Amino acid sequence: MSEPSTQIYLISPQDVAGDFPARLERALDAGKGMVTAFQFRVKGMDQHDAARLAEPLQAICADRDVAFIVNDSVALAKRLKADGVHLGQGDGNPRDAREELGREAQVGVTCHASKHLAMEAGEAGADYVAFGAFFESSTKDKGDVERPTLDIIAWWTQLFEIPCVAIGGITPSNCGPLVQAGADFLAVSGAVWNGDEVEAVNAFKRIIEDRS
Template sequence: MTDCQLYLISPLDVSGDFPQRLERAIEAGPGLVTAFQFRVKGLDQHEAARLAAPLQAICAAHDVAFIVNDDVALAKRLGADGVHLGQGDGEPRDAREELGREAQIGVTCHASKHFAMEAGEAGADYVAFGAFFDSTTKASEHRPELEILEWWSNLFEIPCVAIGGITPANCQPLVEAGADFLAVSGAIWNGDEVAAVKAFAEQIAAA
Protein backbone atom coordinates (compact mmCIF):
# COMPACT_ATOMS: atom_id res chain seq x y z
CA MET A 1 0.00 0.00 0.00
CA THR A 2 2.11 2.89 -1.21
CA ASP A 3 -0.82 5.03 -2.30
CA CYS A 4 -0.93 6.77 1.08
CA GLN A 5 -0.93 10.55 0.70
CA LEU A 6 -0.22 13.58 2.86
CA TYR A 7 -2.96 15.81 4.22
CA LEU A 8 -1.33 19.01 5.46
CA ILE A 9 -2.92 20.88 8.35
CA SER A 10 -2.07 24.53 8.71
CA PRO A 11 -0.40 26.02 11.76
CA LEU A 12 -2.62 28.48 13.63
CA ASP A 13 -0.60 31.37 12.19
CA VAL A 14 -0.84 31.42 8.40
CA SER A 15 0.30 35.02 7.93
CA GLY A 16 3.71 36.27 6.80
CA ASP A 17 5.59 33.90 4.54
CA PHE A 18 3.29 30.94 5.15
CA PRO A 19 1.83 30.94 1.59
CA GLN A 20 5.36 30.50 0.20
CA ARG A 21 6.02 27.70 2.69
CA LEU A 22 2.81 25.94 1.68
CA GLU A 23 3.75 26.13 -1.99
CA ARG A 24 7.23 24.75 -1.28
CA ALA A 25 5.76 21.87 0.75
CA ILE A 26 3.28 20.93 -1.99
CA GLU A 27 5.96 21.11 -4.69
CA ALA A 28 8.41 19.03 -2.64
CA GLY A 29 6.30 15.92 -3.08
CA PRO A 30 4.56 15.94 -6.46
CA GLY A 31 1.33 13.97 -6.13
CA LEU A 32 1.99 13.25 -2.46
CA VAL A 33 0.25 16.25 -0.89
CA THR A 34 -3.38 16.03 -1.99
CA ALA A 35 -5.24 17.96 0.72
CA PHE A 36 -4.70 21.01 2.90
CA GLN A 37 -6.76 21.94 5.93
CA PHE A 38 -7.14 25.62 6.81
CA ARG A 39 -7.22 25.56 10.61
CA VAL A 40 -7.25 28.96 12.29
CA LYS A 41 -8.93 29.84 15.57
CA GLY A 42 -10.51 32.96 16.98
CA LEU A 43 -10.55 35.05 13.81
CA ASP A 44 -13.62 36.70 12.39
CA GLN A 45 -14.79 35.45 9.01
CA HIS A 46 -13.54 38.49 7.14
CA GLU A 47 -9.99 38.10 8.47
CA ALA A 48 -10.08 34.33 7.98
CA ALA A 49 -11.21 34.80 4.39
CA ARG A 50 -8.41 37.29 3.75
CA LEU A 51 -5.79 34.86 5.04
CA ALA A 52 -7.36 31.93 3.19
CA ALA A 53 -7.36 33.57 -0.25
CA PRO A 54 -3.67 33.13 -1.22
CA LEU A 55 -3.57 29.61 0.29
CA GLN A 56 -6.69 28.58 -1.58
CA ALA A 57 -5.18 29.87 -4.84
CA ILE A 58 -2.00 27.84 -4.28
CA CYS A 59 -4.02 24.70 -3.58
CA ALA A 60 -6.14 25.24 -6.69
CA ALA A 61 -3.06 25.72 -8.85
CA HIS A 62 -1.61 22.41 -7.62
CA ASP A 63 -4.86 20.41 -7.60
CA VAL A 64 -4.78 20.11 -3.80
CA ALA A 65 -8.13 19.98 -1.97
CA PHE A 66 -8.68 23.04 0.23
CA ILE A 67 -10.57 21.97 3.36
CA VAL A 68 -11.81 24.31 6.09
CA ASN A 69 -11.62 23.12 9.69
CA ASP A 70 -14.83 23.15 11.76
CA ASP A 71 -16.60 26.04 10.02
CA VAL A 72 -19.27 25.22 7.43
CA ALA A 73 -20.22 28.89 6.98
CA LEU A 74 -16.62 29.87 6.21
CA ALA A 75 -16.23 26.92 3.85
CA LYS A 76 -19.35 28.08 2.00
CA ARG A 77 -18.17 31.68 1.87
CA LEU A 78 -14.81 30.66 0.43
CA GLY A 79 -16.21 28.10 -1.96
CA ALA A 80 -13.80 25.66 -0.32
CA ASP A 81 -13.46 22.09 -1.54
CA GLY A 82 -14.80 20.82 1.75
CA VAL A 83 -15.02 20.98 5.52
CA HIS A 84 -13.62 18.91 8.37
CA LEU A 85 -16.02 18.38 11.27
CA GLY A 86 -15.11 17.50 14.84
CA GLN A 87 -17.58 15.51 16.90
CA GLY A 88 -19.18 18.75 18.16
CA ASP A 89 -19.24 20.62 14.85
CA GLY A 90 -22.50 19.45 13.36
CA GLU A 91 -23.71 16.67 11.12
CA PRO A 92 -22.23 15.62 7.78
CA ARG A 93 -25.74 15.62 6.31
CA ASP A 94 -26.28 19.28 7.24
CA ALA A 95 -22.86 20.25 5.90
CA ARG A 96 -23.68 18.44 2.65
CA GLU A 97 -26.89 20.44 2.29
CA GLU A 98 -25.00 23.70 2.82
CA LEU A 99 -21.97 22.93 0.65
CA GLY A 100 -23.41 20.74 -2.09
CA ARG A 101 -22.82 17.32 -3.52
CA GLU A 102 -19.24 17.90 -4.60
CA ALA A 103 -17.94 19.00 -1.20
CA GLN A 104 -15.45 16.80 0.63
CA ILE A 105 -16.71 16.28 4.17
CA GLY A 106 -14.47 14.68 6.77
CA VAL A 107 -15.26 13.73 10.35
CA THR A 108 -13.03 13.31 13.39
CA CYS A 109 -13.76 9.90 14.91
CA HIS A 110 -11.01 9.77 17.59
CA ALA A 111 -10.63 6.09 18.52
CA SER A 112 -14.27 5.14 17.92
CA LYS A 113 -15.43 2.55 15.40
CA HIS A 114 -18.98 3.61 16.25
CA PHE A 115 -18.35 7.27 15.37
CA ALA A 116 -16.67 6.20 12.14
CA MET A 117 -19.57 4.00 11.03
CA GLU A 118 -22.04 6.74 11.92
CA ALA A 119 -20.02 9.26 9.90
CA GLY A 120 -19.92 6.91 6.92
CA GLU A 121 -23.66 6.35 7.08
CA ALA A 122 -24.22 10.11 7.30
CA GLY A 123 -22.33 10.63 4.06
CA ALA A 124 -18.81 11.56 5.15
CA ASP A 125 -16.17 11.40 2.42
CA TYR A 126 -13.43 10.41 4.84
CA VAL A 127 -13.02 9.59 8.53
CA ALA A 128 -10.10 10.62 10.71
CA PHE A 129 -8.71 8.53 13.57
CA GLY A 130 -6.28 9.83 16.20
CA ALA A 131 -4.26 10.98 17.94
CA PHE A 132 -1.93 8.05 17.29
CA PHE A 133 1.02 9.79 18.95
CA ASP A 134 1.57 12.71 21.29
CA SER A 135 0.89 15.91 19.39
CA THR A 136 2.09 19.43 20.09
CA THR A 137 -0.57 20.78 17.72
CA LYS A 138 -3.67 19.63 19.54
CA ALA A 139 -4.20 17.85 22.85
CA SER A 140 -6.13 14.58 22.60
CA GLU A 141 -6.94 11.98 25.20
CA HIS A 142 -7.84 9.51 22.45
CA ARG A 143 -5.26 6.87 21.53
CA PRO A 144 -6.52 4.48 18.85
CA GLU A 145 -4.69 1.25 18.11
CA LEU A 146 -3.29 0.57 14.64
CA GLU A 147 -5.89 -2.16 14.39
CA ILE A 148 -8.62 0.43 13.84
CA LEU A 149 -6.99 1.44 10.52
CA GLU A 150 -6.78 -2.21 9.42
CA TRP A 151 -10.39 -2.81 10.44
CA TRP A 152 -11.65 0.24 8.59
CA SER A 153 -9.65 -0.21 5.39
CA ASN A 154 -10.66 -3.88 5.13
CA LEU A 155 -14.38 -3.20 5.55
CA PHE A 156 -15.09 0.20 4.04
CA GLU A 157 -14.43 2.06 0.81
CA ILE A 158 -14.36 5.50 2.44
CA PRO A 159 -10.76 6.69 2.97
CA CYS A 160 -9.36 6.94 6.47
CA VAL A 161 -6.98 9.60 7.76
CA ALA A 162 -4.49 9.03 10.57
CA ILE A 163 -3.75 12.09 12.68
CA GLY A 164 -1.80 13.11 15.74
CA GLY A 165 1.92 13.55 16.25
CA ILE A 166 2.84 11.78 13.02
CA THR A 167 6.44 12.19 11.84
CA PRO A 168 8.57 10.54 9.15
CA ALA A 169 10.12 8.42 11.92
CA ASN A 170 6.85 6.91 13.16
CA CYS A 171 4.56 6.91 10.11
CA GLN A 172 5.39 3.56 8.50
CA PRO A 173 3.15 1.37 10.73
CA LEU A 174 0.20 3.67 9.97
CA VAL A 175 0.77 3.32 6.23
CA GLU A 176 1.12 -0.45 6.56
CA ALA A 177 -2.08 -0.64 8.62
CA GLY A 178 -4.03 0.96 5.80
CA ALA A 179 -4.14 4.73 6.38
CA ASP A 180 -5.10 6.42 3.12
CA PHE A 181 -3.87 9.78 4.35
CA LEU A 182 -1.46 10.99 7.01
CA ALA A 183 -2.61 14.29 8.48
CA VAL A 184 0.49 16.23 9.47
CA SER A 185 1.15 19.69 10.86
CA GLY A 186 3.99 20.11 13.35
CA ALA A 187 6.24 17.62 11.57
CA ILE A 188 6.08 19.84 8.49
CA TRP A 189 5.92 23.40 9.78
CA ASN A 190 8.19 23.18 12.86
CA GLY A 191 11.22 22.81 10.63
CA ASP A 192 12.19 22.74 6.97
CA GLU A 193 8.95 21.90 5.16
CA VAL A 194 10.69 20.68 1.99
CA ALA A 195 12.97 18.26 3.84
CA ALA A 196 10.00 17.04 5.92
CA VAL A 197 7.81 16.29 2.90
CA LYS A 198 10.68 14.47 1.19
CA ALA A 199 11.31 12.43 4.35
CA PHE A 200 7.64 11.45 4.48
CA ALA A 201 7.77 10.48 0.79
CA GLU A 202 10.72 8.14 1.44
CA GLN A 203 9.07 6.47 4.42
CA ILE A 204 5.71 6.04 2.67
CA ALA A 205 7.40 4.54 -0.38
CA ALA A 206 9.31 2.12 1.86
CA ALA A 207 6.25 1.00 3.83
Protein backbone atom coordinates in the same frame (compact mmCIF):
# COMPACT_ATOMS: atom_id res chain seq x y z
CA MET B 1 6.27 1.65 -10.04
CA SER B 2 2.77 1.62 -8.54
CA GLU B 3 1.27 4.69 -6.93
CA PRO B 4 1.82 4.85 -3.15
CA SER B 5 -1.37 3.79 -1.37
CA THR B 6 -0.99 6.47 1.34
CA GLN B 7 -1.17 10.18 0.64
CA ILE B 8 -0.35 13.25 2.72
CA TYR B 9 -3.05 15.51 4.13
CA LEU B 10 -1.26 18.69 5.16
CA ILE B 11 -2.70 20.76 8.03
CA SER B 12 -1.84 24.42 8.47
CA PRO B 13 -0.16 25.85 11.55
CA GLN B 14 -2.12 28.42 13.54
CA ASP B 15 -0.07 31.28 12.04
CA VAL B 16 -0.55 31.43 8.27
CA ALA B 17 0.48 35.06 7.77
CA GLY B 18 3.90 36.43 6.76
CA ASP B 19 5.93 34.04 4.64
CA PHE B 20 3.57 31.09 5.12
CA PRO B 21 2.15 31.19 1.56
CA ALA B 22 5.67 30.76 0.17
CA ARG B 23 6.29 27.88 2.59
CA LEU B 24 3.05 26.23 1.46
CA GLU B 25 4.12 26.52 -2.17
CA ARG B 26 7.43 24.84 -1.37
CA ALA B 27 5.78 22.04 0.60
CA LEU B 28 3.19 21.31 -2.09
CA ASP B 29 5.78 21.39 -4.86
CA ALA B 30 8.00 18.98 -2.91
CA GLY B 31 5.04 16.69 -2.33
CA LYS B 32 3.62 16.80 -5.84
CA GLY B 33 1.45 13.75 -6.40
CA MET B 34 1.52 12.77 -2.73
CA VAL B 35 0.25 15.86 -0.89
CA THR B 36 -3.34 15.84 -2.12
CA ALA B 37 -5.19 17.87 0.54
CA PHE B 38 -4.53 20.93 2.68
CA GLN B 39 -6.59 21.86 5.73
CA PHE B 40 -6.93 25.50 6.75
CA ARG B 41 -6.99 25.25 10.54
CA VAL B 42 -6.95 28.64 12.27
CA LYS B 43 -8.70 28.89 15.62
CA GLY B 44 -10.37 31.83 17.36
CA MET B 45 -10.38 34.25 14.44
CA ASP B 46 -13.06 36.51 12.98
CA GLN B 47 -14.45 34.95 9.79
CA HIS B 48 -13.56 38.00 7.70
CA ASP B 49 -9.92 37.87 8.85
CA ALA B 50 -9.81 34.11 8.34
CA ALA B 51 -11.16 34.46 4.81
CA ARG B 52 -8.55 37.11 3.98
CA LEU B 53 -5.75 34.80 5.12
CA ALA B 54 -7.28 31.76 3.43
CA GLU B 55 -7.70 33.20 -0.06
CA PRO B 56 -4.03 33.20 -1.20
CA LEU B 57 -3.55 29.72 0.27
CA GLN B 58 -6.65 28.48 -1.52
CA ALA B 59 -5.27 29.83 -4.81
CA ILE B 60 -1.94 28.06 -4.23
CA CYS B 61 -3.78 24.79 -3.67
CA ALA B 62 -6.03 25.27 -6.70
CA ASP B 63 -3.00 25.86 -8.93
CA ARG B 64 -1.61 22.49 -7.83
CA ASP B 65 -4.87 20.50 -7.82
CA VAL B 66 -4.70 20.07 -4.04
CA ALA B 67 -8.02 19.97 -2.17
CA PHE B 68 -8.54 22.98 0.12
CA ILE B 69 -10.42 21.90 3.25
CA VAL B 70 -11.65 24.26 5.99
CA ASN B 71 -11.49 23.05 9.58
CA ASP B 72 -14.63 23.19 11.74
CA SER B 73 -16.54 25.99 9.97
CA VAL B 74 -19.16 25.12 7.35
CA ALA B 75 -19.92 28.85 7.07
CA LEU B 76 -16.31 29.73 6.19
CA ALA B 77 -16.07 26.80 3.78
CA LYS B 78 -19.22 28.04 2.05
CA ARG B 79 -17.97 31.64 1.94
CA LEU B 80 -14.69 30.55 0.35
CA LYS B 81 -16.30 27.95 -1.94
CA ALA B 82 -13.72 25.58 -0.46
CA ASP B 83 -13.38 22.00 -1.64
CA GLY B 84 -14.69 20.77 1.67
CA VAL B 85 -14.90 20.95 5.44
CA HIS B 86 -13.52 18.89 8.30
CA LEU B 87 -15.89 18.45 11.24
CA GLY B 88 -15.00 17.70 14.83
CA GLN B 89 -17.56 15.84 16.92
CA GLY B 90 -19.10 19.14 18.03
CA ASP B 91 -19.11 20.85 14.64
CA GLY B 92 -22.29 19.50 13.11
CA ASN B 93 -23.59 16.64 11.02
CA PRO B 94 -22.10 15.57 7.65
CA ARG B 95 -25.58 15.55 6.11
CA ASP B 96 -26.16 19.19 7.06
CA ALA B 97 -22.70 20.17 5.83
CA ARG B 98 -23.38 18.47 2.51
CA GLU B 99 -26.67 20.32 2.18
CA GLU B 100 -24.90 23.64 2.78
CA LEU B 101 -21.84 22.99 0.60
CA GLY B 102 -23.23 20.88 -2.22
CA ARG B 103 -22.75 17.36 -3.49
CA GLU B 104 -19.18 17.89 -4.68
CA ALA B 105 -17.85 19.01 -1.29
CA GLN B 106 -15.52 16.75 0.66
CA VAL B 107 -16.81 16.26 4.19
CA GLY B 108 -14.54 14.66 6.78
CA VAL B 109 -15.25 13.78 10.40
CA THR B 110 -13.01 13.32 13.44
CA CYS B 111 -13.79 9.97 15.07
CA HIS B 112 -11.00 9.76 17.68
CA ALA B 113 -10.61 6.04 18.54
CA SER B 114 -14.26 5.12 18.05
CA LYS B 115 -15.45 2.52 15.57
CA HIS B 116 -19.02 3.54 16.41
CA LEU B 117 -18.44 7.22 15.57
CA ALA B 118 -16.71 6.24 12.33
CA MET B 119 -19.59 4.04 11.22
CA GLU B 120 -22.07 6.78 12.12
CA ALA B 121 -20.06 9.27 10.08
CA GLY B 122 -19.99 6.92 7.12
CA GLU B 123 -23.74 6.37 7.32
CA ALA B 124 -24.25 10.15 7.45
CA GLY B 125 -22.36 10.54 4.18
CA ALA B 126 -18.85 11.49 5.25
CA ASP B 127 -16.24 11.30 2.49
CA TYR B 128 -13.53 10.31 4.96
CA VAL B 129 -13.11 9.56 8.64
CA ALA B 130 -10.15 10.63 10.78
CA PHE B 131 -8.74 8.56 13.64
CA GLY B 132 -6.41 10.09 16.21
CA ALA B 133 -4.47 11.41 17.91
CA PHE B 134 -2.13 8.45 17.45
CA PHE B 135 0.78 10.23 19.15
CA GLU B 136 1.35 13.26 21.36
CA SER B 137 0.30 16.30 19.35
CA SER B 138 0.44 20.04 19.75
CA THR B 139 -2.58 20.57 17.48
CA LYS B 140 -4.97 17.92 18.83
CA ASP B 141 -6.60 18.52 22.21
CA LYS B 142 -5.39 15.91 24.64
CA GLY B 143 -8.32 15.88 27.07
CA ASP B 144 -9.55 12.42 28.07
CA VAL B 145 -9.92 11.13 24.52
CA GLU B 146 -8.76 7.56 24.05
CA ARG B 147 -5.71 7.10 21.85
CA PRO B 148 -6.40 4.77 18.90
CA THR B 149 -4.24 1.80 17.96
CA LEU B 150 -3.14 0.58 14.55
CA ASP B 151 -5.85 -2.08 14.70
CA ILE B 152 -8.59 0.47 14.04
CA ILE B 153 -7.03 1.41 10.68
CA ALA B 154 -6.67 -2.22 9.61
CA TRP B 155 -10.25 -2.92 10.71
CA TRP B 156 -11.67 0.10 8.88
CA THR B 157 -9.84 -0.44 5.60
CA GLN B 158 -10.83 -4.10 5.46
CA LEU B 159 -14.54 -3.38 5.96
CA PHE B 160 -15.22 0.01 4.39
CA GLU B 161 -14.36 1.82 1.18
CA ILE B 162 -14.53 5.31 2.71
CA PRO B 163 -10.93 6.56 3.14
CA CYS B 164 -9.45 6.94 6.60
CA VAL B 165 -7.04 9.58 7.82
CA ALA B 166 -4.53 9.04 10.62
CA ILE B 167 -3.87 12.19 12.62
CA GLY B 168 -1.98 13.42 15.66
CA GLY B 169 1.74 13.81 16.24
CA ILE B 170 2.72 11.95 13.07
CA THR B 171 6.36 12.30 11.97
CA PRO B 172 8.58 10.60 9.39
CA SER B 173 10.07 8.48 12.19
CA ASN B 174 6.75 7.10 13.47
CA CYS B 175 4.52 7.00 10.37
CA GLY B 176 5.72 3.70 8.89
CA PRO B 177 3.37 1.41 10.86
CA LEU B 178 0.40 3.65 9.95
CA VAL B 179 1.25 3.29 6.26
CA GLN B 180 1.60 -0.46 6.61
CA ALA B 181 -1.71 -0.68 8.49
CA GLY B 182 -3.40 0.82 5.44
CA ALA B 183 -4.04 4.48 6.32
CA ASP B 184 -5.25 6.26 3.18
CA PHE B 185 -3.93 9.62 4.41
CA LEU B 186 -1.45 10.83 6.99
CA ALA B 187 -2.54 14.19 8.41
CA VAL B 188 0.62 16.08 9.31
CA SER B 189 1.30 19.56 10.63
CA GLY B 190 4.02 20.23 13.18
CA ALA B 191 6.39 17.68 11.66
CA VAL B 192 6.39 19.80 8.49
CA TRP B 193 6.06 23.39 9.73
CA ASN B 194 8.34 23.21 12.78
CA GLY B 195 11.40 22.81 10.54
CA ASP B 196 12.33 22.81 6.86
CA GLU B 197 9.08 21.98 5.07
CA VAL B 198 10.76 20.58 1.94
CA GLU B 199 13.03 18.25 3.91
CA ALA B 200 10.09 17.07 6.00
CA VAL B 201 7.82 16.37 3.03
CA ASN B 202 10.62 14.51 1.26
CA ALA B 203 11.21 12.44 4.41
CA PHE B 204 7.54 11.46 4.54
CA LYS B 205 7.61 10.58 0.84
CA ARG B 206 10.58 8.25 1.31
CA ILE B 207 8.91 6.38 4.17
CA ILE B 208 5.58 6.08 2.34
CA GLU B 209 7.23 4.81 -0.84
CA ASP B 210 9.30 2.31 1.12
CA ARG B 211 6.33 0.96 3.10
CA SER B 212 3.66 1.00 0.36
